[in-house]
Amino acid sequence: MTEPNNTKNCANAIVKILENHGVTHAFGVPGAKIDSLFVALKHSKIKLVLCRHEQNAAFMAAAFGRLTGKVGVCLATSGPGVTNLTTGLATATSEGDPVLAIGGEVPLDERLKKTHQSLDATSLMKAATKFSAEIVSTESLAEVIGNAIRTAESGRPGAAFVSLPKDIGLADFAGDTDANWGQSWPQGSAAKACVDQGVALLNASSKPVAILGMQSSLAAYRDALIEFFKKSGIPYISTFQGAGAWLANKSGATYAGRIGLFRNQPADKLLDQADCVLTIGYDPIEYDPSIWNTGIKRPIIAVDVIASDQDNAFLPSVELVGDVASSLENITPSLKVNISPDYLAAAQAARGEILQTLAEGDVMDKFPVQPIRLVREIQKQITHDTHVALDVGSNYIWTNRYCASDDARQLLVSNGQQTLGVSVPWAIALSMLYPNQRVLSVSGDGGFLFTATELETAVREGVKFVHVIWNSHSYDMVAFQEQAHYGETAGVNLGNYDVVKFAEAFGCKGYEITSADQLAGVFEEAFKSDVPVLINVPVDYSLNQRLMQDVIQSYLN
Incomplete structure (x- = not known):
């Protein structure tokens, strides 16, 4: 006998809470222990996206978050x-992406069997995850879901997991x-005493530098x-996921x-060279302090939504804990930083060196294509309305x-767990979020x-994006580090596959590049x-x- 959707059950209650919270999409793979939630979603305003693997569902959810x-x-x-979700959730937590994962479970009376x-x-x-709990009664359902959402979205965001018997x-x-x-509530600025101390340290410095971490790239912090x-006028540098060149374009x-x-x-x-370091939204997982701050004595000012984990190489002189934008807004009016002209020239020279290397790509016509040429061609495609999903590998280092x-x-990166395989699921999510914009x-x-x-998911859902495969028939990011460390490689060589036929098998379109000069025209098409x-x-x-x-110091040491 067919059971109708019971709109009064807990599955529908969860969906209603999610609707009220503004959730528009849910990604997943069905099964007998979670099917009541899938049926409830079928009758809701939330779009249910059926995926080919739970890990990819978590990646897509993380991009939305x-x-x-x-x-x-x-x-x-x-x-x-549930176990297939683990990689996606660990990645989300490391990257600061708010995710709510709901996993089915056997009935309560079978939990110990x-x-x-x-x-x-x-x-x-x-x-x-940041939060993991099971709903063990109907009375606790809303409490568990509510706390899971708040935990995932608050402080430095991350994943929350809820088990639903x-x-x-x-x-x-x-x-x-x-x-x-x-519902979450906004933070205020850091304490005034900390703001004043931070201002004093910056004003006393002549060679300050700001490190912008992954949380600095939030659009909410842009104006501040x-x-x-x-x-x-402080020069700044960025981690792979931190705010990048756009800030210089807007601020000078x-x-x-x-x-x-x-x-x-x-x-x-x-x-x-810096005599004072200001970190904004920086998490040590992005670039270990032991690499860049060991044996160097200078004050560090940390601006973030949470207190820093204390580290032998990262003990800030002052921490501005609170809403990052509010803290920066309170620092800004009192700043009178006298930056050494030589230091500013060194910062400009550093930027010039990056641009010079990139310009080399314009005249690199060899085939197979050299990385700088491919990065240059990719950069030319990034317009204001282009969103980029970047996977991990040698391509990730060159592009970053x-x-x-x-x-x-604008550019999504996995810089915490450095998780392989994120770019295609992220591209699908980006296409759903921005259906009228370009996704690369x-x-x-x-x-x-x-x-x-997940290309099948993409075609079924009617999304579109352009995906570039840097093909070396190997796990090259591993290979070149093995070569540097051991003088040989092991376990890195892969076979070939026909990308064009693979694309066509899923109803997509494929191109095979046979010369560097083809790239511009193929991208346009x-x-x-x-x-x-x-x-x-x-x-x-x-x-x-x-x-x-x-290399001054690296993971290879």
Whole structure:
């Protein structure tokens, strides 16, 4: 006998709470323990996106979370469905992306039995999330969902996991779904004493530098950052996920490039000279302080929404804990920083070195294509209405170092867990968020196949994007580091696959690049397509030794 959707059950209550919170999409893979929630979503305003793998559902939810500030939602059934979420949730927590994951579970009276797909999922998820709890009664349902949402979105955002036993999802809910469940409240500025101390340290410095971390790229901080750098004139550098070149374009400040992975960039040299370091929205997971701040004595001022984890190499002289924009707005009026002309010239020279390297790409005509040429061609495609999803690999290092973005969170990167395979799911999410804008995604040939089955999801959902594959038939980011460390490589060589036929098998369009001069024309044609496009670019990574050239200190030590 067919059971109709019971609009009074807990599954529908969860959906109502999510609707009230402004959730527009939910991503997932169905199963018997979570099916009541899928049925409830079918009758809701929330769009249910059926994915090919739970990990990719979590990636898509994370992209929504990062770009909207509201929890992205992903769903999975019990057992392996939940375990498949783990990588996506760990990535979201490391990157500061608010996500609510709901996993099905066996009925409560079977929780202690060795029954089909029984798993202590809440314990499993504690290491990957900020919050992990099970709904054990209908009375606690709204409380658990509300606290999960608040935890995911507050402070430095991250993932929250809620386990939903099958019988709880089907049970009637008698509570109030219209209360302000999950509502967060704005922070104020950091304490005045801390603001004053921070101002004093900056005004006393002659070679200050700002490090912009991943949380600095929030659109909500944009205006405050612009005004701060207009007034202070302090040069700044950025982690791979931090606010980039767009800030210099708006404020007139000097952007000296990015830092990350290997300590050998022009921005690293500037950082070494600094007599005062201001970090804004910086998380040590982005670039270990032991790499850039060991043995250097200078004051550090940390501006963030949470207190820093104390570290031998990162003990700020003062911490401005509170809303980042409000703290910056309170610092700005009192700034009178006298920056050394020589130091400013060094910052400008660092930026010039980055631009000079990028310009080399215009005359690199060899085939297979050299990385700088491909980065240059990719940069030319990034207009104001273009969003970029970048996978991990050698492509990730080259692109992060040399490809500037002109708006907040225009380029998505996994810089915490450095998770392989994020770019295709992110591109799908970006296309849903910005259906009338351009979406460009990038990966290596190895990372692409981690999540390429979601092309079927993309075609089914009617989204479109252009995906560039840097093809070396290898896990090259591993290969060049092994070569540097051991003098040989192991376990990195991959086989070939026909990208054009692969694209066509999913109803997409494919291009095979056979000369560097083809790139501009193929990009122009690809962005006119009504379906996702794959562009296979054979890449010559022989210049990869430049990525580790003159390393001052690195993970290899």
